[in-house]
Amino acid sequence: MQVTMIVNDVEVTREIEGRLLLVHFLRDTLGLTGTHWGCDTSNCGTCVVWLDGEPVKSCTVLAAMAGGHEVRTVEGLAKGAELDPIQQGFMQCHGLQCGFCTPGMMMTCRALLDKNPDPTDAEIREAISGQICRCTGYSTIVRSVRWASVHEAAEALKNEEAGAQA
Amino acid sequence: MQVPAPFEYERATSVDQAIGLLERLGSSARLVAGGHSLLPMMKLRLANFEYLIDINPLHAELGYIRSGSDEVRIGALTRHRELLESDELAAAFPIFRDAERVIADPVVRNRGTLGGSLCQADPSEDLSAVCTTLDASCVIRGPGGAERVVTMKEFHVGPYETAVGDGEMLTEIRLPLRSGGGSAYEKVERRAGDWAVVSAGAAVWLAADGTIADARVGLAAVGPNTTGIPEISAALRGHEPAEELYQEAGAIAARSCDPATDTRGSADYKRHLADELTRRTLRKAVQRARS
Numbered sequence: 001m002q003v004t005m006i007v008n009d010v011e012v013t014r015e016i017e018g019r020l021l022l023v024h025f026l027r028d029t030l031g032l033t034g035t036h037w038g039c040d041t042s043n044c045g046t047c048v049v050w051l052d053g054e055p056v057k058s059c060t061v062l063a064a065m066a067g068g069h070e071v072r073t074v075e076g077l078a079k080g081a082e083l084d085p086i087q088q089g090f091m092q093c094h095g096l097q098c099g100f101c102t103p104g105m106m107m108t109c110r111a112l113l114d115k116n117p118d119p120t121d122a123e124i125r126e127a128i129s130g131q132i133c134r135c136t137g138y139s140t141i142v143r144s145v146r147w148a149s150v151h152e153a154a155e156a157l158k159n160e161e162a163g164a165q166a
Numbered sequence: 167m168q169v170p171a172p173f174e175y176e177r178a179t180s181v182d183q184a185i186g187l188l189e190r191l192g193s194s195a196r197l198v199a200g201g202h203s204l205l206p207m208m209k210l211r212l213a214n215f216e217y218l219i220d221i222n223p224l225h226a227e228l229g230y231i232r233s234g235s236d237e238v239r240i241g242a243l244t245r246h247r248e249l250l251e252s253d254e255l256a257a258a259f260p261i262f263r264d265a266e267r268v269i270a271d272p273v274v275r276n277r278g279t280l281g282g283s284l285c286q287a288d289p290s291e292d293l294s295a296v297c298t299t300l301d302a303s304c305v306i307r308g309p310g311g312a313e314r315v316v317t318m319k320e321f322h323v324g325p326y327e328t329a330v331g332d333g334e335m336l337t338e339i340r341l342p343l344r345s346g347g348g349s350a351y352e353k354v355e356r357r358a359g360d361w362a363v364v365s366a367g368a369a370v371w372l373a374a375d376g377t378i379a380d381a382r383v384g385l386a387a388v389g390p391n392t393t394g395i396p397e398i399s400a401a402l403r404g405h406e407p408a409e410e411l412y413q414e415a416g417a418i419a420a421r422s423c424d425p426a427t428d429t430r431g432s433a434d435y436k437r438h439l440a441d442e443l444t445r446r447t448l449r450k451a452v453q454r455a456r457s
Contacts, residue, residue: 017172018172018173018174019170019175020169024167040168041206041209042202042274048273054276055276056277057273060202060205060206061277062175062198062201062205062220064175064177065201065222067177108272127272129359130270130271130273131271
């Protein structure tokens with residue numbers, strides 16, 4: 001069957017089998033290997049991508065189900081050469097060790113900040129409660145998200161002030 | 167790599183078109199909604215179908231929570247996240263928010279649906295226990311738009327088996343609204359987002375004089391079926407809420423259920439939990455009914 005969807009703002013059309021999972025479509029058909037493939041059972045969350053802006057576990061979504069919809073992967077977080085604040089936060093606060101869980105963590109946490117720009121530590125932990133960091137680096141992941149939150153707020157304030165002066 | 171066996175993917179365009187497809191394709195076809203129960207089973211070859219009919223495009227038609235004067239109607243395709251976030255639903259039936267907080271995890275809750283949970287009919291599934299507790303009824307639509315309404319008891323035929331026939335579809339859950347109501351849900355799990363070791367739901371309706379006009383308890387993960395326990399309702403009706411009464415209800419729950427020893431715990435431990443969680447949820451449901 002043929003499927004057409006928007007992936008990271010680009011329309012793609014491919015011939016696929018109905019049983020193809022979204023995670024394999026992204027990695028093997030499109031070559032977007034930033035999305036990781038982990039437990040295969042919707043437990044670990046490293047395969048999290050956005051479907052119409054909402055985090056989903058792509059090992060448990062059929063590629064065909066994404067037809068006609070918008071998908072965003074970790075490759076679609078940065079704007080050109082400029083990293084998303086969540087990516088900067090993970091760099092600044094050592095939010096990754098081995099890096100395997102990182103793409104899923106960042107997609108979930110970006111979605112969290114879009115809904116709740118100033119989450120508490122508990123809210124961040126709840127948001128990533130369906131994702132596993134086998135290095136057990138949860139504290140630094142929470143710190144990374146806080147970093148992004150604080151820096152986005154500061155950035156927004158700066159832009160507001162610049163706008164007021166102009 | 168775990169992938170399902172080959173199947174043909176079909177996309178639903180309306181409820182009646184999906185039922186038409188089911189009618190034509192018979193038992194070789196299955197509806198898929200959130201897919202978070204069905205796809206893992208298909209990956210393990212525990213379930214195999216020649217056709218999957220994707221009903222996610224019907225969310226606009228079947229994703230809703232509507233409050234009327236005497237009941238709340240919820241569309242079968244309403245997602246866990248929507249059930250969790252609905253203040254309207256939490257006000258009428260706080261048991262829903264209690265349960266949704268401990269069902270899977272936030273990302274899975276973005277996909278999973280009420281109808282899918284009930285149709286999976288897993289004896290450990292939380293929303294089946296919630297709907298049993300609330301005395302829900304299920305609307306099943308068949309060919310030609312014919313609808314029938316069944317109770318939860320009739321709906322849940324056995325493990326992984328429901329009253330929904332080959333050419334039929336669960337479209338709506340109806341929850342009766344009665345005055346003086348309070349409800350609660352508690353689950354014991356090994357780790358966040360896991361299936362229940364045991365969980366319990368309780369709903370009570372208080373009369374004007376403060377006595378219990380009616381009460382229901384629903385348990386999950388303690389036997390092949392998630393059924394209400396009529397003996398508990400009978401023991402509670404007409405009495406003043408009291409700690410001794412909750413103890414009696416807990417004892418009935420423990421001896422009425424049929425848990426199996428497995429990796430989640432021993433049968434004895436599960437009976438203990440059925441007792442304890444019945445008491446806790448009744449206590450909380452009464453508190454909420456009073457406030």
